Amino acid sequence: MTVIEKGSARLILAPEAGGAIAGFTIAGRDIMRPTPAGANDALDTASFPLVPFCNRIPNGRVTFEGREVVLPPNLGDHPHALHGQGWRGAWTVERAEGDAAVLAYVHAADAWPWAYRAEQTFTVDEAGFRVVLSVTNTGETAMPAGLGFHPYFPRRTGETLTAANDGVWMINADVLxxxxxxxPWEVDLAAGAAVEGRGLIDHCFTGWDQRAVLAAPGAPDTVITASPENRWLHVYIPPAExxxxxxxxxxxxxxxxxxxxxxxxxQPGESRSIWMDVRSA
Structure with a gap:
């Protein structure tokens, strides 16, 4: 584990578990879901990076500029390749001191036949943190690239989620x-929607304005903001969790x-980056 902090804000990183965030607390209060002791899978953490694509590719089949690629499953027997390679690899701590850290992940061409380098830069202040995620094509041919973040939050009593949007993608049984x-559909996130009392939501909302507010009675809000490139907001609310x-x-x-x-x-040598802020307000 790697820890950076500022005042009472403490960000715990787990580079060996997919470059994940293991926890984020302010004055000892969990702002994000804490990682259980001994856990080493990114799915058990507080957040992990999505690089170089987000969510599912049906049956792992990719066609890019005439090239056919088949990616192996990376979530047990689930047939659809998920979230890229970064969350399943170990990251290197390039720097960690005071209130800042840099993690890096290097991918050599394999089933995903494009080499790349991914980097996360974390900065903590007394009310929150920012992470910048970037990917650079280190190969010799053009590469497709997409980026995202997968943060988990504690479900508090009476919690509501507010996020502007203009619609949502319906899904099939494979969450595609x-x-x-x-x-609006099922939940009117733009108006603020209760998190409790619903069936499974695992949907991608469109037209997001890069700001979401998580509010619970008697507790500070958690506010998520992101760079303009993050035009989609994926919301996962599993029942009874x-x-x-x-x-x-x-x-x-x-x-x-x-x-x-x-x-x-x-193109070879080109980079793309996005950022996310999480803070208590």
Whole structure:
């Protein structure tokens, strides 16, 4: 574990577990879901990076500029490649002192046939932190790239989630997007929606304005903001769990599907970056 802090704010990093955040506290209060002792899977952490794509690729099949690629499953027997490679690899601590840290992950071409370097830069202040996630194409041909964040938050009594949006992608049984529904659906996040008392929500909301507010009676709000590239907000609210996820993403599920998905094309040596702020207000 690697710890950086400022005042009573403490950010715990787990570079060996997919470059994840293991916890974030202010004055001992958990702002994000804490990682259980001994856990070493990014899925058990407080947050992990999505690089070089977000969410699911159906059956791991990619077509990019005439090249056919098949990615192996990376979540047990789930058939759809998920969230890229960064969350399944160990990251290197390049610097960690005081209130700042830099983690790096280097990917050599394999089933994902494009080499790249990913980097996370963390900075903590007394009310929150910012993480900048970047990816650089280190190969010799153009590479597709998408980025995102996967933070988990404690589900507090009476919690509401507010996030402007203009619609949501419907999903099938494999949690893959099917059709886009304009306007409110199931939960009206733009007006503020209760987190409790719902079935599974595992949907990508569109037209997000890069700000989400998590509010609970008698407690400070948690405010998530993100860079303009994060036009999609993926919300995961599993029934009967003690957590939920509010995920700023610069590309949507099925990132090689039809329409505008947010995936970009990086020439050799080119980079792309996004950021996310999490703070108590």
């Amino acid at each position: 997007p099917t059709v886009h529904h304009a306007g 003690s957590f939920y996820c509010v995920e700023p993403c610069a590309s949507r599920p099925n990132p090689f599907g039809e329409g505008e998905t947010g995936m970009t094309r990086l």
